[in-house]
Amino acid sequence: RKEVEQDPGPFNVPEGATVAFNCTYSNSASQSFFWYRQDCRKEPKLLMSVYSSGNEDGRFTAQLNRASQYISLLIRDSKLSDSATYLCVVNTNAGKSTFGDGTTLTVKP
Amino acid sequence: DTGVSQDPRHKITKRGQNVTFRCDPISEHNRLYWYRQTLGQGPEFLTYFQNEAQLEKSRLLSDRFSAERPKGSFSTLEIQRTEQGDSAMYLCASSLSTGSGGYTFGSGTRLTVV
Numbered sequence: 266r267k268e269v270e271q272d273p274g275p276f277n278v279p280e281g282a283t284v285a286f287n288c289t290y291s292n293s294a295s296q297s298f299f300w301y302r303q304d305c306r307k308e309p310k311l312l313m314s315v316y317s318s319g320n321e322d323g324r325f326t327a328q329l330n331r332a333s334q335y336i337s338l339l340i341r342d343s344k345l346s347d348s349a350t351y352l353c354v355v356n357t358n359a360g361k362s363t364f365g366d367g368t369t370l371t372v373k374p
Numbered sequence: 375d376t377g378v379s380q381d382p383r384h385k386i387t388k389r390g391q392n393v394t395f396r397c398d399p400i401s402e403h404n405r406l407y408w409y410r411q412t413l414g415q416g417p418e419f420l421t422y423f424q425n426e427a428q429l430e431k432s433r434l435l436s437d438r439f440s441a442e443r444p445k446g447s448f449s450t451l452e453i454q455r456t457e458q459g460d461s462a463m464y465l466c467a468s469s470l471s472t473g474s475g476g477y478t479f480g481s482g483t484r485l486t487v488v
Contacts, residue, residue, distance in 0.1 A: 269416075273414075299476045301476070307481070308465060308479035308480060308481050308482055309417065309465075309477075309479050310479070311475075311476040311477065311478070314475070314476060352416055352417075354476075360422060360429060360430055361407065361419045361422055361430060362407075362419070362476075362477065363419065364409075364416035364417045364418075365416050366414065366415050366416040367416055
């Protein structure tokens with residue numbers, strides 16, 4: 266079993282739709298959590314950190330459920346430019362991050 | 375500072391040859407990481423440094439791989455006796471030591487072993 270698991274998708278949604286991705290992690294000692302976005306053949310870029318209290322950045326909302334060991338990302342009012350792969354990332358200590366394999370989103374007109 | 379720089383962007387090499395990649399992190403970042411990514415997979419951890427000290431190395435990494443960060447600034451990743459299975463994107467990232475702000479990645483070096 267992988268340390269960080271994501272549904273690979275693809276998720277194909279129309280513009281304006283709301284879409285949610287979930288991610289589960291296996292190490293209960295994990296301390297910090299992130300979502301990254303990766304465009305085709307580009308490097309991953311930090312989208313947002315995920316806090317226990319939940320956090321929002323514009324159309325994006327991230328939530329963490331430590332008891333169930335899952336993280337979610339909600340995208341509202343999807344734009345064509347949101348099409349990308351979304352990577353769930355978990356840090357077990359102040360060192361390395363462990364990445365999921367990503368969920369692919371395609372937003373269609 | 376323009377971010378994390380990696381060189382070269384692309385490398386094609388024959389099986390059995392040695393290759394070396396370079397990474398220049400963001401200057402204020404004392405942590406530097408190497409990851410490898412293949413198509414359809416997330417980045418896979420290889421190793422990381424805090425300043426010049428190599429603090430962790432993946433058990434998946436064979437003895438053919440070595441990384442250095444001699445002065446705590448730029449880093450090199452060397453692969454000896456390359457194999458076709460080494461073909462991948464090699465990503466370098468840097469961060470502050472707390473790690474709470476996530477990583478900044480370079481554009482990567484795409485290695486093709488023929």
